[in-house]
Amino acid sequence: MRGFASRTKLKDALKLVLSRVKPLDSEMVLFERALGRVLAEDVVSKTDIPPFNRSAVDGYAVRAADTFGASETKPKKLRVVGSAKIGVATKSRVRKGEAIKLMTGAPMPQGADAVVMVEHTKIEGKHIAVLASLTPGKNVSARGEDVRAGEVVLRRGQQLRPQDIGMLSSISHLKVLVFRRPKVAIIATGSELRRPGTRLKSGQITDINRYSLSAGVTSCGGVANPLDITPDKQQAMRRVLQKALKNDVVLISGGSSVGEHDIAPDMVAELGELLFHGVTLRPGGPTAFGIVRGKPVFCLAGFPVASLVAFDMLVRPAIWVMQGLPPDWGCLRVRTKLTRKVASSLGRVDVVRVRVWSEADKLLAEPIRVTGSGILSSMTRADGFILVPENVEGFGKGIIVEVELY
Amino acid sequence: MRGFASRTKLKDALKLVLSRVKPLDSEMVLFERALGRVLAEDVVSKTDIPPFNRSAVDGYAVRAADTFGASETKPKKLRVVGSAKIGVATKSRVRKGEAIKLMTGAPMPQGADAVVMVEHTKIEGKHIAVLASLTPGKNVSARGEDVRAGEVVLRRGQQLRPQDIGMLSSISHLKVLVFRRPKVAIIATGSELRRPGTRLKSGQITDINRYSLSAGVTSCGGVANPLDITPDKQQAMRRVLQKALKNDVVLISGGSSVGEHDIAPDMVAELGELLFHGVTLRPGGPTAFGIVRGKPVFCLAGFPVASLVAFDMLVRPAIWVMQGLPPDWGCLRVRTKLTRKVASSLGRVDVVRVRVWSEADKLLAEPIRVTGSGILSSMTRADGFILVPENVEGFGKGIIVEVELY
Numbered sequence: 001m002r003g004f005a006s007r008t009k010l011k012d013a014l015k016l017v018l019s020r021v022k023p024l025d026s027e028m029v030l031f032e033r034a035l036g037r038v039l040a041e042d043v044v045s046k047t048d049i050p051p052f053n054r055s056a057v058d059g060y061a062v063r064a065a066d067t068f069g070a071s072e073t074k075p076k077k078l079r080v081v082g083s084a085k086i087g088v089a090t091k092s093r094v095r096k097g098e099a100i101k102l103m104t105g106a107p108m109p110q111g112a113d114a115v116v117m118v119e120h121t122k123i124e125g126k127h128i129a130v131l132a133s134l135t136p137g138k139n140v141s142a143r144g145e146d147v148r149a150g151e152v153v154l155r156r157g158q159q160l161r162p163q164d165i166g167m168l169s170s171i172s173h174l175k176v177l178v179f180r181r182p183k184v185a186i187i188a189t190g191s192e193l194r195r196p197g198t199r200l201k202s203g204q205i206t207d208i209n210r211y212s213l214s215a216g217v218t219s220c221g222g223v224a225n226p227l228d229i230t231p232d233k234q235q236a237m238r239r240v241l242q243k244a245l246k247n248d249v250v251l252i253s254g255g256s257s258v259g260e261h262d263i264a265p266d267m268v269a270e271l272g273e274l275l276f277h278g279v280t281l282r283p284g285g286p287t288a289f290g291i292v293r294g295k296p297v298f299c300l301a302g303f304p305v306a307s308l309v310a311f312d313m314l315v316r317p318a319i320w321v322m323q324g325l326p327p328d329w330g331c332l333r334v335r336t337k338l339t340r341k342v343a344s345s346l347g348r349v350d351v352v353r354v355r356v357w358s359e360a361d362k363l364l365a366e367p368i369r370v371t372g373s374g375i376l377s378s379m380t381r382a383d384g385f386i387l388v389p390e391n392v393e394g395f396g397k398g399i400i401v402e403v404e405l406y
Numbered sequence: 407m408r409g410f411a412s413r414t415k416l417k418d419a420l421k422l423v424l425s426r427v428k429p430l431d432s433e434m435v436l437f438e439r440a441l442g443r444v445l446a447e448d449v450v451s452k453t454d455i456p457p458f459n460r461s462a463v464d465g466y467a468v469r470a471a472d473t474f475g476a477s478e479t480k481p482k483k484l485r486v487v488g489s490a491k492i493g494v495a496t497k498s499r500v501r502k503g504e505a506i507k508l509m510t511g512a513p514m515p516q517g518a519d520a521v522v523m524v525e526h527t528k529i530e531g532k533h534i535a536v537l538a539s540l541t542p543g544k545n546v547s548a549r550g551e552d553v554r555a556g557e558v559v560l561r562r563g564q565q566l567r568p569q570d571i572g573m574l575s576s577i578s579h580l581k582v583l584v585f586r587r588p589k590v591a592i593i594a595t596g597s598e599l600r601r602p603g604t605r606l607k608s609g610q611i612t613d614i615n616r617y618s619l620s621a622g623v624t625s626c627g628g629v630a631n632p633l634d635i636t637p638d639k640q641q642a643m644r645r646v647l648q649k650a651l652k653n654d655v656v657l658i659s660g661g662s663s664v665g666e667h668d669i670a671p672d673m674v675a676e677l678g679e680l681l682f683h684g685v686t687l688r689p690g691g692p693t694a695f696g697i698v699r700g701k702p703v704f705c706l707a708g709f710p711v712a713s714l715v716a717f718d719m720l721v722r723p724a725i726w727v728m729q730g731l732p733p734d735w736g737c738l739r740v741r742t743k744l745t746r747k748v749a750s751s752l753g754r755v756d757v758v759r760v761r762v763w764s765e766a767d768k769l770l771a772e773p774i775r776v777t778g779s780g781i782l783s784s785m786t787r788a789d790g791f792i793l794v795p796e797n798v799e800g801f802g803k804g805i806i807v808e809v810e811l812y
Contacts, residue, residue: 031602146782174603206577208575209572302511308572
């Protein structure tokens with residue numbers, strides 16, 4: 001048993017992680033299944049949208065020149081020579097002194113260059129009285145007004161939202177190139193671990209991390225692949241790691257502290273390159289990271305809070321980057337006032353879980369008292385956390401701090 | 407053709423919608439599939455967590471009284487009588503003057519009431535020198551310290567996050583009662599609509615709304631059920647609405663304006679109760695809402711921007727509420743400075759799409775110039791939108807406004 005020889009600063013640890021991950025290869029998916037995926041291509045439209053000039057209102061297609069000078073008191077009379085249906089181009093033509101009735105979205109008839117809104121007309125038998133003067137193009141939605149053929153409509157690196165899915169449909173871009181979602185193997189080690197629902201003998205505990213880490217992976221767009229519970233014996237762990245390396249990322253929870261059973265980082269060092277072991281972070285200090293056969297491997301603490309905190313700080317950013325997004329994607333920060341002081345130690349980043357609520361239009365943050373890395377309720381009762389930096393001994397009551405929301 | 411007799415204020419329209427929707431019935435799901443779902447029960451733990459007293463550090467289990475007065479210069483000597491393994495309760499007992507070696511997480515041996523950290527000891531053959539004085543309970547994680555049997559650990563109405571999934575595992579709450587996700591039928595009406603990828607004849611356009619609205623439904627936790635494109639003829643629409651009513655919500659896009667083809671709201675009025683038709687909203691004014699056979703039916707405009715904006719304002723809140731969440735769940739607002747002025751008309755809420763970026767630590771919002779309700783690129787190029795209220799004629803350049811992020 002020994003302490004960590006030297007801990008890596010959290011900031012440097014994150015830099016090391018990000019220096020070793022990059023966006024994965026890409027894959028084609030149907031546009032209608034692409035919500036939340038990240039584009040690996042610039043999407044270019046092959047066509048004009050709308051594909052033809054069309055009316056933007058319900059009314060009458062006219063020649064603008066025929067309406068010049070028209071007003072409520074001096075209406076201009078036009079003869080209605082037909083009506084244009086939505087969905088079919090009308091063959092009728094608007095000549096001088098004529099109008100064609102049409103609905104919003106109907107294609108503009110030949111000869112017409114403006115649409116007078118129905119509200120600005122009066123019907124007089126087979127004629128209409130136009131009560132307003134129109135400029136050419138008025139109330140016409142012009143071909144290519146939304147998108148021009150050849151235009152980039154969506155860019156590589158953007159995450160697709162409902163309107164973007166609509167745009168892909170609009171330009172008939174049926175298959176879309178997106179970054180592959182990282183497959184993340186999750187190994188929980190520990191002879192004391194039992195599946196939830198198992199009757200426990202004294203000394204045994206229920207496995208938490210495979211489930212909380214799987215949910216963490218899912219929550220940032222990864223594909224979680226939890227493997228069986230593994231005894232923390234070298235042989236068994238080596239076997240399961242080999243299998244896990246078929247994935248894009250491997251998380252090992254447990255066996256990362258410095259002690260007799262702490263074999264995960266040693267195994268990474270033996271089979272690949274260990275980049276750090278021990279981080280100036282609490283909880284989550286006993287975290288290690290390395291590369292084995294080209295795959296990033298994170299060794300996380302066995303304690304559920306420590307493993308989830310290290311996941312948030314170091315793994316989640318890597319999973320975003322592997323999907324083509326920035327490392328701090330989805331981070332939501334709010335400014336709050338501390339309801340009581342927070343003590344911390346120099347030389348490490350403390351992750352203090354807080355409850356957040358609003359009072360008189362201000363946000364307040366109350367640190368949760370229990371902080372042990374085994375106390376999961378400190379996270380389930382929290383709405384977010386504050387980071388107390390390495391060079392700060394704590395924050396006083398009433399100080400304004402940034403809370404990162406869960 | 408006629409204008410809307412009277413438009414309902416957006417605020418009142420939302421109130422009407424929310425007065426007619428409530429959380430759906432609940433269902434049991436496996437806890438490991440429950441991420442993002444909303445609890446329909448208070449979850450109570452049946453057991454203490456941790457289930458036994460255990461060590462919070464690597465070190466030696468001792469009787470605290472044996473260490474009183476110990477220090478670096480005045481160490482106390484204890485005899486190591488065994489070691490406790492993780493996962494099995496040790497049968498050894500710590501008597502006066504004795505210590506048992508143990509790892510973080512190992513159960514406390516009988517007789518011991520504190521753990522001295524390995525860093526505060528020196529090994530001297532079969533003895534250790536204890537270099538610090540301990541109080542009873544020091545470095546012991548007590549049974550029930552995280553959760554006590556009978557305690558409510560998660561509350562009805564909360565959306566489950568990774569740590570909550572971990573907690574459900576921890577207390578072996580294998581099946582969890584959550585609100586059902588609303589199934590939302592999506593009907594796109596319009597004889598001019600064609601599936602994406604179809605070669606268009608003049609006057610025809612590609613269907614957008616079934617895809618963008620489906621993605622919108624998915625993005626707020628609903629289950630989208632897009633039905634076939636429907637001609638805007640009464641008979642056909644009535645048939646498809648009957649089928650759609652098997653779902654929890656029905657969205658009809660197209661046929662909601664006031665014009666010849668505007669039959670959706672009339673159909674709602676005929677088959678059920680029409681609560682409003684026409685809202686002081688732009689885009690999205692031609693929106694109607696009613697109840698048919700107990701199910702909320704929204705008639706949205708055919709124009710893609712208008713339908714998505716009305717979806718955001720009126721449908722999304724309903725879908726959250728039906729899952730047991732507040733109507734404004736997931737709304738993300740930031741304060742920004744307008745880069746140029748925004749004009750608007752009195753008497754309606756204008757939804758102005760904006761690009762947002764940060765410059766010198768400040769957020770700026772630039773209104774997107776094209777605003778027509780057919781111009782989908784005004785939404786795909788936007789990061790969010792601002793609302794210009796009914797009683798305001800616009801905002802000046804440099805004004806601070808709240809942007810709701812997409």
